[in-house]
Amino acid sequence: MDQTTKQVVRAIALALCGLFAYILLELVARDRLKYYLNTAIFGWVVLAAGILLATMVALRAGTWIAARLGMMPDVAHDCCNHDHGHDHSHDHDHEQHAHSHEVSLWRLVIVALPLMMLMAGIVPEALSADAIRGKMSQQQRLAAGMTIASLPPGRTVENAKIRRATMKELAQDARDPVQRAMWESVSDPIVAKVVGQLIRLKGSGRYQLTHMDRTCCAGDATPVVILVAGDPDPKMRDENWLEVMGPVSYQKDPSGGFTPVVHQAEVKATTAPSDLYK
Numbered sequence: 001m002d003q004t005t006k007q008v009v010r011a012i013a014l015a016l017c018g019l020f021a022y023i024l025l026e027l028v029a030r031d032r033l034k035y036y037l038n039t040a041i042f043g044w045v046v047l048a049a050g051i052l053l054a055t056m057v058a059l060r061a062g063t064w065i066a067a068r069l070g071m072m073p074d075v076a077h078d079c080c081n082h083d084h085g086h087d088h089s090h091d092h093d094h095e096q097h098a099h100s101h102e103v104s105l106w107r108l109v110i111v112a113l114p115l116m117m118l119m120a121g122i123v124p125e126a127l128s129a130d131a132i133r134g135k136m137s138q139q140q141r142l143a144a145g146m147t148i149a150s151l152p153p154g155r156t157v158e159n160a161k162i163r164r165a166t167m168k169e170l171a172q173d174a175r176d177p178v179q180r181a182m183w184e185s186v187s188d189p190i191v192a193k194v195v196g197q198l199i200r201l202k203g204s205g206r207y208q209l210t211h212m213d214r215t216c217c218a219g220d221a222t223p224v225v226i227l228v229a230g231d232p233d234p235k236m237r238d239e240n241w242l243e244v245m246g247p248v249s250y251q252k253d254p255s256g257g258f259t260p261v262v263h264q265a266e267v268k269a270t271t272a273p274s275d276l277y278k
Helices: 003-029 039-068 091-101 105-120 129-135 138-143 167-173 177-183
Strands: 161-164 190-200 206-213 222-229 241-252 258-263 266-269
Touching: 003 039, 129 190, 129 222, 138 222, 167 177, 167 190, 167 206, 167 222, 167 258, 177 190, 177 241, 190 222, 222 241
Parallel strands: 161 190, 222 258
Antiparallel strands: 190 206, 190 241, 206 222, 241 258, 241 266
């Protein structure tokens, strides 16, 4: 590889690193990192990595520019400027150290690959209904066809406390008898107001609401699913975001567990939450 080609490759590598640093910092600054990672765990790591990479790029670029302007020696090649005029040969030394003077193209690939992935936006801000169904557990699939029992007399929306709940909260409460009793209380009635994505089911009188739950990154996100007794607006399509309000009951599903069922008293279209994984 001739010297000009080496310089071009180095310039491209430096530019890619600089762009990579910019994207890392831009993801944090514009709060877009949440679509890729759990920011509560990894947010500061990405921020620190972006700052460190940007600093290294700025220092290397400054040194390189200064060397090109003759303000200082090019430290990357100064080792080659020593005198080779002495009698004995050090060809073997140059053979052993030749790798230090070459620019590895595979390093560009390593830098460019994640960069292209970020720029392409391969982690979507919303999943299709088919993708959500494909990630559902066996219990969630079986619950879609279960028989929904009616609410007992006395459990009405009138005079009930309205409590905004997350889908994850309702799903977790299914495993806690105390929480189930709280939601199903007749003496101290509560109705839930919950937001999720619509997943239509065959027939009428029921549909599912889903919300993705993420532990580490978007790749490990799994759907949280609740069943709604009622019918959404016919104009609503799969994946539309709905806000549903109604009493909650926990009913035995075919897998032997409990599935949260919201008995729809009110439903309306809404916008996606700022964090799709909460």
